[in-house]
Amino acid sequence: MRERILETADLLFYQRGIRAVGVDTIAAEIGISKRTLYNHFPSKDELIAAYLAGRFTRAPASDKPPVEQILGTFDRLERGFAAKGFRGCPFVNAVAELGAEDQSVRKIAVAFKESRRLWFRDLLQQLGVADAEGLATQLTLLVDGAIAQDLVRNDPSMARAAKQAAKVLLKNAGVEVGGEKSPRDVR
Amino acid sequence: MRERILETADLLFYQRGIRAVGVDTIAAEIGISKRTLYNHFPSKDELIAAYLAGRFTRAPASDKPPVEQILGTFDRLERGFAAKGFRGCPFVNAVAELGAEDQSVRKIAVAFKESRRLWFRDLLQQLGVADAEGLATQLTLLVDGAIAQDLVRNDPSMARAAKQAAKVLLKNAGVEVGGEKSPRDVR
DNA sequence: CATTAATTACACAGGTCGGTGTAATCAAGT
DNA sequence: ACTTGATTACACCGACCTGTGTAATTAATG
Incomplete structure (x- = not known):
């Protein structure tokens, strides 16, 4: 029950x-x-x-290469956007409508955001990225940006745009990014 | 009155x-x-x-170089975060708490997001960036991502992280980015 | 059958909400 | 002094909200 x-x-x-x-x-x-x-x-x-x-679900452990795991995040994001009923990040939404004074809500929201950042960071460290901390933060910005944009636009391609940006950031950090299909049509 | x-x-x-x-x-x-x-x-x-x-304010016209205008966006963002009373993007918040069924709210939110994207796009075109459309979208992701992250974290440095990422994206598109101070301490 | 625990219907309290109706008051302009 | 328009106080409506109290009902267990 x-x-x-x-x-x-x-x-x-x-x-x-x-x-x-x-x-x-x-x-x-x-x-x-x-x-x-x-x-x-x-x-x-x-x-x-x-x-x-x-709603606090950790990203599942995987044996796939770190790069694929990172980029796969954006593919899962796009599928989530396309699924009917998607309405943004529940934690961001909760903070938005319950206000900043509600500390308990804000705390769990922070915990969730941080857990994703750490997940990125660990994978980046496996890849030998120097500033894994900073790059992990930047990747979360792309994720949350795509979520916010899709919330108002209902445009799942935002996830692809985020993925393209992520590839550039990874490459810039010295990570070898598998070419994968065609890089056109970012939006 | x-x-x-x-x-x-x-x-x-x-x-x-x-x-x-x-x-x-x-x-x-x-x-x-x-x-x-x-x-x-x-x-x-x-x-x-x-x-x-x-709340629908257009970015002010400026005679400064396009690159500075673009990067300056993130500086203004950081100042906004640091200012007390900042509580995320009013449009995203409105869509989040008023629900998706409210079309009038969603429409104005989309209009606002799009206006910022077009502002980025025009500046990028002035810089001769090939895929100005795509890169403009990516920049908006960084902006909205930083806003969402700051909303839950109350961490203005998210704007700096976004700026660093923006610099990488710009450089990757062939834009000459002024070095400016020190690039350390992204987060 | 008897016991126990969960669930039910239902009324109700106390509060807030968006919105209206009305008659009195106030201020300005002519 | 008269008119006009804005603002006021205040009561009120119906709807909805979170939460409680209570006595009857149901279902499983011994």
């Missing part, structure tokens, strides 16, 4: 916004009473916290 | 979020009656529209 509530809350919160979705709506969507929902989550705030915690 | 209302709405909407601020709050903040507010704006939706329209 708790799972049903969480996955429904996740869907509605992400799709329509946290403030825009009431607990009644969630309960009604599942077909349970509001009382049952409150038996599993003491407050909406806790439900929001659980929703964000559930 | 209309101006007073607009600037107060701007401040509160941007700072606390659109849904989080009621019309009563705005009126109370100014010290006017709610009735007066509704005499100037027929509904909150129209006030929101006016708020976003007011």
Whole structure:
């Protein structure tokens, strides 16, 4: 039951916004009473916290070459954009609508962003990149930029543009980037 | 009066979020009656529209070299981040919290993003960059990425990281980038 | 059958929201 | 002094919000 509530809350919160979705709506969507929902989550705030915690997914470990893993991120991003229902980064959205004063939300958002940056950094270190820290940060900028742009534009090709930029940055850092198909049509 | 209302709405909407601020709050903040507010704006939706329209500022024309204008964007960004009260891109935030179904909000957000992209593109064309379209898009990704990252991290140095990445992209496109100070400390 | 735990329906509290109606007040212009 | 228009105070509406209290119902377990 708790799972049903969480996955429904996740869907509605992400799709329509946290403030825009009431607990009644969630309960009604599942077909349970509001009382049952409150038996599993003491407050909406806790439900929001659980929703964000559930969105905190680490990038899966892989045995593929680091370069492919890094560039593959942008391919997964593009598939995510193309999938219906994509509506930006849930953490950025939460911070945007819940305000800066909500420290708990901001904290988990920071943790998520940082985890991705560290994932990039470790792969870059494996590649022997000198300034792995700085380049990792730059790659996250491309990721979040593409997400924000797609949120307002609904244009999945933003992921490809980000990938092209990432290739240039990698190459500039001395990383050998597999040519892969054609580099045309960035947008 | 209309101006007073607009600037107060701007401040509160941007700072606390659109849904989080009621019309009563705005009126109370100014010290006017709610009735007066509704005499100037027929509904909150129209006030929101006016708020976003007011945020739509074009980049000022400049006689400085295109490269400096482009890179200067990131310096202005960093100053914006450092200024207290910065809370991300108002258009992205609005789309995030008002949902995708609100077409009017999305439209103006797209218009704003596109206007910045075109500004980049024109400058790049002046520099003789071959794929000015694509590179302009990539630069906007860096801008929006830095904004999103700063929103959650409160870390103005994200603008510097974006600037460093922009320099690499420009150089890769054959643009001569003035060395400027020291390139260390990207993050 | 008896016990236990979860879930139900349902009413309700206290609050905020966007928005309206109205009659009184105020300020300026002629 | 008279008119005009803006603003005021204030009550009110219906809707929605989070959260609670309660007693009945259901389902599984011993």
